[in-house]
Amino acid sequence: MSTKRTDYITWDEYFMGVAILSGMRSKDPSTQVGACIVSNDNKILSMGYNGLPRGCSDDDFPWTKEGDPLENKYFYTTHSELNAILNYRGGSLEGSKLYVSLFPCNECAKAIIQSGIKTVVYDSDKYADTPSVIASKRMFDSSGVRYYQYQRTGREIQFSV
Ligand SMILES: Nc1ccn([C@H]2C[C@H](O)[C@@H](COP(=O)(O)O)O2)c(=O)n1
Numbered sequence: 027m028s029t030k031r032t033d034y035i036t037w038d039e040y041f042m043g044v045a046i047l048s049g050m051r052s053k054d055p056s057t058q059v060g061a062c063i064v065s066n067d068n069k070i071l072s073m074g075y076n077g078l079p080r081g082c083s084d085d086d087f088p089w090t091k092e093g094d095p096l097e098n099k100y101f102y103t104t105h106s107e108l109n110a111i112l113n114y115r116g117g118s119l120e121g122s123k124l125y126v127s128l129f130p131c132n133e134c135a136k137a138i139i140q141s142g143i144k145t146v147v148y149d150s151d152k153y154a155d156t157p158s159v160i161a162s163k164r165m166f167d168s169s170g171v172r173y174y175q176y177q178r179t180g181r182e183i184q185f186s187v
């Protein structure tokens with residue numbers, strides 16, 4: 027009888043991998059963010075990435091970071107976490123877990139809290155010093171949303187079969 031594989035990926039590697047893969051769909055030239063929402067029993071409930079709302083063409087709206095607010099991306103992009111929450115079609119997200127490749131902003135933090143997500147696993151925290159992320163952490167701390175950084179394993183994931 028053969029023994030089972032032991033080098034299979036962990037749940038965290040799996041779900042963060044799915045989140046990062048989802049972010050690869052983003053058209054944002056500077057930052058691609060992906061999110062994956064998971065149930066208590068490790069079932070994927072929803073996914074999302076940062077992009078424009080439905081009906082707003084990727085080719086007609088700006089992707090720049092600077093200049094006139096009406097001519098840069100920030101007023102128009104929906105963040106990956108909000109997209110993952112809004113993409114969910116199954117009812118309640120109460121008690122679920124969010125994997126996201128970048129720490130949530132304050133607006134997404136509010137949506138995360140209100141939707142009942144209880145744990146946030148993030149990869150990058152590159153905007154940790156911004157008021158937005160500081161506010162997110164304050165709200166998470168106050169409302170009992172647990173968050174921790176994904177521990178990279180260094181494992182390379184290959185897609186060949
Ligand atoms: N937690 C986050 C933070 C940001 N995003 C999106 C919003 C923009 O499309 C992009 C950030 O652009 P940058 O200012 O780094 O050029 O990432 C998100 O989806 N989730």
Ligand SMILES: [Zn+2]
Nearest residue numbers: 105130131134
């Ligand atoms: Zn956000």
